[in-house]
Amino acid sequence: MMIGVLDYKYCNSKSVFETLNVLTDDVCYVTDAKQIKNISKLVIPGVGSAKVSLDYLKKNGFTEEIVKFVERGQDILGICLGMQILFKNLSENGISEGLSFFESNVEPISEVSKIKTNIGWRKINMEKKILEIEDNSFYYFCHSFFVELKNSEKKYGVANIAELNKIPAIVNKENIYGFQFHPEKSQKNGIKLLQNFVNL
Amino acid sequence: MMKNFRIIPSLLIKDKRLVKGKNFKNHIDSGDPVKTCVAYDSQLADEIILVDLGAFEKKTKPDFETLDKVVNECNTPLTFGGNISNLDDAICAIKAGADKVLINTNLSETLINQISEKFGNQSIVAGIDLILKDDKIFQFHNNQILEVNLYDKISEILKLNIGELKITFVEKEGTKKGFNHNLAQEIIKITDKPIIFEGGFSTLKDIEEAFKRNINSIALGAMITFSDNNIFKIKQYLENLGYNMRLRD
Numbered sequence: 001m002m003i004g005v006l007d008y009k010y011c012n013s014k015s016v017f018e019t020l021n022v023l024t025d026d027v028c029y030v031t032d033a034k035q036i037k038n039i040s041k042l043v044i045p046g047v048g049s050a051k052v053s054l055d056y057l058k059k060n061g062f063t064e065e066i067v068k069f070v071e072r073g074q075d076i077l078g079i080c081l082g083m084q085i086l087f088k089n090l091s092e093n094g095i096s097e098g099l100s101f102f103e104s105n106v107e108p109i110s111e112v113s114k115i116k117t118n119i120g121w122r123k124i125n126m127e128k129k130i131l132e133i134e135d136n137s138f139y140y141f142c143h144s145f146f147v148e149l150k151n152s153e154k155k156y157g158v159a160n161i162a163e164l165n166k167i168p169a170i171v172n173k174e175n176i177y178g179f180q181f182h183p184e185k186s187q188k189n190g191i192k193l194l195q196n197f198v199n200l
Numbered sequence: 201m202m203k204n205f206r207i208i209p210s211l212l213i214k215d216k217r218l219v220k221g222k223n224f225k226n227h228i229d230s231g232d233p234v235k236t237c238v239a240y241d242s243q244l245a246d247e248i249i250l251v252d253l254g255a256f257e258k259k260t261k262p263d264f265e266t267l268d269k270v271v272n273e274c275n276t277p278l279t280f281g282g283n284i285s286n287l288d289d290a291i292c293a294i295k296a297g298a299d300k301v302l303i304n305t306n307l308s309e310t311l312i313n314q315i316s317e318k319f320g321n322q323s324i325v326a327g328i329d330l331i332l333k334d335d336k337i338f339q340f341h342n343n344q345i346l347e348v349n350l351y352d353k354i355s356e357i358l359k360l361n362i363g364e365l366k367i368t369f370v371e372k373e374g375t376k377k378g379f380n381h382n383l384a385q386e387i388i389k390i391t392d393k394p395i396i397f398e399g400g401f402s403t404l405k406d407i408e409e410a411f412k413r414n415i416n417s418i419a420l421g422a423m424i425t426f427s428d429n430n431i432f433k434i435k436q437y438l439e440n441l442g443y444n445m446r447l448r449d
Contacts, residue, residue: 010291010294010318010319011294012294012295012297012298012299014296014297015275015297047294047319047320047323048318048320049316049319052317092320114392115393116392116393117321117322117393117394119322119363120246120247120394120417121206121246121446140277142277142299142363143322144321144322144363163204182277182299185275185276187241187244190275191275
């Protein structure tokens with residue numbers, strides 16, 4: 001088994017890599033699209049912006065490889081922006097087309113909150129049990145956009161932030177996992193969660 | 201909306217060591233950055249702010265090496281600053297594992313837009329240092345002191361593509377003389393972005409008073425550096441008063 005951490009140039013792949021590296025020997029950076037067919041799980045980190053990241057993925061052949069990877073049924077985990085790019089349209093610096101594994105779009109937080117950025121630790125409410133995550137546990141969020149699940153896709157919302165208009169904290173559709181928060185920055189809770197993803 | 205409180209150690213580095221001063225002066229050694237951050241990580245600090253004071257003073261490249269080492273040892277969100285003067289510096293900081301960069305001296309629309317285009321506005325904290333003297337407000341910027349109109353200054357910064365602000369009350373910084381709650385309260389009235397406040401916090405009562413007045417994110421320096429206080433104890437005290445703190449993993 002080999003877990004790949006996607007390095008799409010303008011992102012924080014290092015924190016995710018270093019955290020996984022403590023949990024398993026089988027982790028590598030993915031810097032070339034060709035590597036994707038040789039790994040068994042893929043993590044797409046965050047700290048980036050939609051347009052620049054998606055342009056980079058498209059230009060460098062990552063998009064097709066990620067789609068094939070998901071179609072093979074292999075586990076993929078998107079973190080923060082890494083989760084948002086799995087959706088359809090993202091509206092940061094103009095509209096960018098995401099990887100479209102979901103039909104829903106990504107919108108500014110200001111639509112649902114009077115504070116434009118959600119920065120800090122939030123309790124999440126589990127609607128379904130996955131990855132042995134405890135209900136009401138704390139994770140670290142840092143984002144200005146959120147996934148606005150359409151009614152037809154509400155079933156993929158596994159956890160939400162109750163105190164912030166129930167915006168999605170975790171999404172899951174078969175082998176696709178997305179965390180709006182940063183497990184690599186969520187101290188023990190986050191490490192445990194990544195461990196559970198490694199063990200899948 | 202439920203409040204999300206943040207208690208954030210604010211640390212200065214110089215020549216790969218931590219230092220602490222008073223009113224931005226007379227800095228003395230206060231320990232090893234990696235060991236200290238690991239301790240704050242286990243005390244459930246909500247974030248850590250690490251600023252390379254040496255880079256600011258000498259106008260050199262920030263110490264990305266120390267940042268890199270800290271990130272390898274802890275899983276606490278990290279904001280890094282200290283003479284981040286161009287996009288390249290911001291890239292180095294985030295590549296080394298920082299979640300946010302703190303831009304203070306070099307705060308310009310051009311630089312903010314460059315960073316925000318690449319990493320998103322949530323990755324930028326705009327820093328502003330204020331001095332309150334004889335009911336007038338001054339900004340301490342690049343070693344100069346200029347009188348400002350508080351409302352205009354904050355509004356101007358809020359228009360930038362930033363995720364949040366960090367405001368330091370310089371005349372209080374490192375003094376443990378008490379926080380300026382009134383001024384902070386004036387400032388939060390005009391903002392639609394989170395603000396981290398620093399400068400003068402000295403007692404648990406001081407923090408309690410801040411929380412009472414909707415000042416939710418605070419950065420601590422002297423109060424946790426040269427005293428018996430630690431982040432966990434502070435959080436426990438506030439929890440006992442009924443504030444919903446993050447006290448367990």
